[in-house]
Amino acid sequence: MIIAERKPFAEIKDAVAPYEKVLVVGCGTCVAVCLAGGEKEVGLLASQLKLARGQNGKASQIGEITVERQCDLEFIRPLSETVAAYDAVISTACGAGVQFLAALPEMKPVFPALNTTFIGVNEEAGFYTERCRACHQCYLGLTGGICPRTMCPKGLLNGPCGGNIRGKCEVNPDRACAWCEIYAKLEGEGRLGLIEAILPLHAHGRSTTPGTVIHPAYKRRYGAHE
Ligand code: SF4
Numbered sequence: 001m002i003i004a005e006r007k008p009f010a011e012i013k014d015a016v017a018p019y020e021k022v023l024v025v026g027c028g029t030c031v032a033v034c035l036a037g038g039e040k041e042v043g044l045l046a047s048q049l050k051l052a053r054g055q056n057g058k059a060s061q062i063g064e065i066t067v068e069r070q071c072d073l074e075f076i077r078p079l080s081e082t083v084a085a086y087d088a089v090i091s092t093a094c095g096a097g098v099q100f101l102a103a104l105p106e107m108k109p110v111f112p113a114l115n116t117t118f119i120g121v122n123e124e125a126g127f128y129t130e131r132c133r134a135c136h137q138c139y140l141g142l143t144g145g146i147c148p149r150t151m152c153p154k155g156l157l158n159g160p161c162g163g164n165i166r167g168k169c170e171v172n173p174d175r176a177c178a179w180c181e182i183y184a185k186l187e188g189e190g191r192l193g194l195i196e197a198i199l200p201l202h203a204h205g206r207s208t209t210p211g212t213v214i215h216p217a218y219k220r221r222y223g224a225h226e
């Protein structure tokens with residue numbers, strides 16, 4: 001899932017200071033799981049804004065709504081009508097959701113309430129770790145399910161580097177060397193021969209940005225080449 005964290009309140013408050021009526025739009029998927037931008041966090045942010053504006057003696061109207069996913073047109077399309085009553089919108093979605101929302105017709109200025117951090121996992125309550133950099137060329141089948149591009153700070157495709165110290169990473173000695181972990185995992189799976197294989201060079205041409213993926217079943221519909 002996408003992990004994000006909330007911006008400092010002062011930054012959000014200042015961004016929408018020129019606007020009297022502000023709608024806070026939450027997202028009920030990834031950012032809800034990581035406790036950054038779901039319904040509860042929207043309620044909290046809306047309350048903080050009301051309180052801060054009340055303290056400044058500034059009359060204002062703060063609305064709130066949370067949709068299932070802001071990265072899906074089906075869920076955000078109805079917001080085009082909702083925002084008509086507001087002057088600006090705060091989105092608590094990841095950067096993708098904020099952009100999709102901002103591109104809707106008749107949309108008011110949209111301001112992000114979160115900083116999007118990475119694609120990761122929910123290890124324990126409130127504890128998230130990065131696992132994937134969406135590199136367009138997944139190596140996990142050759143590396144025992146441990147991502148060399150993400151878990152090794154150097155993103156080495158053929159490791160370990162000479163810097164590892166008794167299984168610890170030279171960049172961050174508090175962490176295990178990802179390539180030592182890959183070695184141990186492959187050994188445990190009886191696939192250690194893979195450690196000597198040279199991983200194919202990364203095809204950087206595939207990861208040009210912005211990326212597009214068209215599902216094979218929809219290629220004809222979008223006029224894409226087979
Ligand atoms: S190799 Fe790593 S960064 Fe690339 S797609 Fe697989 S998990 Fe993601």
Ligand code: SF4
Pocket residue numbers: 151152153154155156159160161162163164165168169170171172176177178179180
């Ligand atoms: S010590 Fe291991 S994880 Fe750290 S940079 Fe070198 S190969 Fe990567």
